[in-house]
Amino acid sequence: MSDLNQKPIAGNFNKSAPSTNKWIAFTAIGISFFTMVASMGMVFIALIQIAETFGVTLRAASWVVIAQGLTISAFMLPMGRMADIIGRKKVHLMGLVLFGGGSVFTAFAPTFGLLIVARIVAAVGNSMGQSVGTAMVLSIFPPHERGKGIGAQTTSVAIGGAMGPVIAGLVLQFLPWQALFLLLTVPIVIAFIAGYFILDEQVVSEQQTDSHESFDWIGAVVSALTITVLVILINNPLGVAIFSPFILGGLVSAVCLFTFFVWWELNSDSPMLQLRMFKNLVMTMAVVTRFLGFLGTTTVRFLVPIYLISLRDIQEAAVGGILFLTSLGMAIAASTSGRLGDRIGERPFTVAGFLIVVITALAFTFFNGDTSLWIIMVVLLINGLAMGLWGVPNNSTILGSVPREAFGVVGALTNLTRNVGNVTGQAIASAVVVGVMAADGFDIPLSEITGNQAASASFLDGWKLAYILVMVFSLMGLGLAIFTKPSSVDLPD
Numbered sequence: 314m315s316d317l318n319q320k321p322i323a324g325n326f327n328k329s330a331p332s333t334n335k336w337i338a339f340t341a342i343g344i345s346f347f348t349m350v351a352s353m354g355m356v357f358i359a360l361i362q363i364a365e366t367f368g369v370t371l372r373a374a375s376w377v378v379i380a381q382g383l384t385i386s387a388f389m390l391p392m393g394r395m396a397d398i399i400g401r402k403k404v405h406l407m408g409l410v411l412f413g414g415g416s417v418f419t420a421f422a423p424t425f426g427l428l429i430v431a432r433i434v435a436a437v438g439n440s441m442g443q444s445v446g447t448a449m450v451l452s453i454f455p456p457h458e459r460g461k462g463i464g465a466q467t468t469s470v471a472i473g474g475a476m477g478p479v480i481a482g483l484v485l486q487f488l489p490w491q492a493l494f495l496l497l498t499v500p501i502v503i504a505f506i507a508g509y510f511i512l513d514e515q516v517v518s519e520q521q522t523d524s525h526e527s528f529d530w531i532g533a534v535v536s537a538l539t540i541t542v543l544v545i546l547i548n549n550p551l552g553v554a555i556f557s558p559f560i561l562g563g564l565v566s567a568v569c570l571f572t573f574f575v576w577w578e579l580n581s582d583s584p585m586l587q588l589r590m591f592k593n594l595v596m597t598m599a600v601v602t603r604f605l606g607f608l609g610t611t612t613v614r615f616l617v618p619i620y621l622i623s624l625r626d627i628q629e630a631a632v633g634g635i636l637f638l639t640s641l642g643m644a645i646a647a648s649t650s651g652r653l654g655d656r657i658g659e660r661p662f663t664v665a666g667f668l669i670v671v672i673t674a675l676a677f678t679f680f681n682g683d684t685s686l687w688i689i690m691v692v693l694l695i696n697g698l699a700m701g702l703w704g705v706p707n708n709s710t711i712l713g714s715v716p717r718e719a720f721g722v723v724g725a726l727t728n729l730t731r732n733v734g735n736v737t738g739q740a741i742a743s744a745v746v747v748g749v750m751a752a753d754g755f756d757i758p759l760s761e762i763t764g765n766q767a768a769s770a771s772f773l774d775g776w777k778l779a780y781i782l783v784m785v786f787s788l789m790g791l792g793l794a795i796f797t798k799p800s801s802v803d804l805p806d
Contacts, residue, residue, distance in 0.1 A: 338453045339465055341507040345409060346446060346466060347473035348500040349439045352416065353381070354477020354636070355497075356432075357618045358629055359490040366490070367425035375743040378615065379544065380429050382736030384436035385443065386729060387540045391533035393444035393725025394585045398528055401445040401721070402514040406505060408441025413501040420494040443732070447724030449517040451712065457655065460709045464651020467705050468644045471697075475640030478618070482633025518721075532578055532585035539570040540733065547740040586722065595714040596723070598797040600730050602663070603707050605790035607734025609670060609783035610700050612742045613639060613677075616776060617693070623762040624682060624769050638690055642697025643704070651705040659706030659713075660798065666703025667791035673699060674783040680776070682769055703794070710797065741782065746775030 356363075356378060364374035396404040415435025422428035447466065454462030484493055546563045553559045578584040591597045614636075621632045650662040673696040680689065708727050715723050753771040755762075762768045 335453045341511040343469035344504040345442050346469040350470045350473030351477035355481040355493045358478050358481035361622050362490045381432045381436040383544045384433045385440040386732040387537035388440035389444050389729035392441045396445045397721050400514045401518045402512050404441050408438040409505045411438030416494040416497045420491040443728045444725040448721040451720050452517050460651040460655035463708050464648045464705045467647035471640045471644035475637045478633035478636040482630035485629040527583045529585035535574045542567045599710045602790045602793040603730045604734045605786045607731050608738040608786040611735040611738035612783050615739045615742050626763045638694040639697035642694045643701040646698045646701025647705045650702050654706045659710045662706040663703045663794040666699045669699035670787045674780050677780040678777045742779045745779045749775035
């Protein structure tokens with residue numbers, strides 16, 4: 314692969330190159346996308362059994378999800394910047410090693426605390442893969458196929474999201490939850506071998522690796538601390554009052570950290586994140602739209618498994634099949650909107666996607682303990698289609714508004730925005746449901762919701778409030794999508 318007389322597979326992305334070459338290179342990257350996203354879907358399905366194994370409540374169990382999402386978000390930009398310095402392929406492969414090790418550690422964790430640590434280790438590896446994924450994909454597709462490349466990436470993510478719950482549901486019918494994380498080692502090893510032999514560092518890094526540049530350790534630490542403090546405040550793990558010293562002190566700390574981060578990055582010779590690029594109004598509006606979108610979409614993945622398993626008492630295998638519909642819809646719409654967006658523009662698809670999200674969020678508020686499974690399945694499928702409709706064009710709008718040499722950091726930023734939106738949405742959904750149930754006197758294990766009419770009614774009250782917030786977020790995103798006109802804009806000096 315290092316032979317200068319041999320053209321690497323991942324390098325054949327010009328218009329005249331055989332289309333099969335870029336797809337071979339994409340497959341090497343797509344396997345890791347699939348595996349990392351599938352693992353997160355597995356956690357959602359296994360959350361009930363994990364909570365029962367360690368005897369913890371919904372408030373504590375939610376940290377299995379929140380901790381990994383928080384870690385991914387905190388490490389995303391630092392890992393993206395690290396990849397700019399040492400190379401994207403190196404960061405990608407190191408991430409797979411950490412992800413695999415963390416998955417094995419999860420399976421053998423003897424206590425709930427160590428399980429959280431294991432998820433954090435795996436999440437660091439996940440963040441490394443996500444930080445370079447978009448940029449590597451765009452490096453193997455020509456500029457006029459930007460939407461196609463992002464669509465392919467989103468489709469692989471959707472397939473992982475679809476198969477994760479299905480695999481988890483089937484495995485949990487016969488094996489303990491620990492087996493799920495041991496099974497992950499198989500695709501992880503395949504992804505590592507494929508990435509090592511197929512991908513070429515000079516190509517996937519687009520020969521932009523600048524090893525002489527320094528890494529912004531201060532910016533990395535401060536950004537991670539800022540994100541951590543904000544998500545902890547949103548989740549409120551101690552259940553303290555809003556105007557308590559804990560919350561007020563945390564808000565002051567977050568503001569101070571963010572202010573220092575902005576000052577430091579603007580005055581750094583080698584910043585982790587070039588903040589001046591936010592003068593690009595198209596990019597900024599699209600990033601905010603993306604954040605609002607994922608605030609809402611993650612609520613479905615977080616609350617629906619709890620609703621189906623704990624409230625409706627449906628077996629995990631069946632739940633996995635039901636949740637498959639959301640990812641199926643997302644995969645179908647992502648591929649279509651990406652290709653058509655390259656031809657007729659991204660905005661119509663973004664607007665249509667957000668409009669449908671608003672409609673499905675309204676439908677979720679009417680769910681109760683007797684809602685037909687067919688209605689649930691149809692709403693989940695439509696919700697998945699909506700996610701695919703707006704997600705790919707939105708990402709393409711962001712990347713299309715900056716020059717190609719900025720794809721590395723902006724690609725990491727789009728994934729960071731998604732993950733911050735996810736972890737914040739999960740925290741908000743958890744806080745709303747837990748808060749409503751606790752106010753009604755039901756801070757109980759998830760397994761005790763089944764058959765308890767009062768607890769079920771309390772859960773549904775929190776559920777409805779959570780989806781009302783989803784509608785609010787989605788309407789805000791819809792407004793921004795309408796007024797964001799995709800265009801090619803250079804990064805500000």
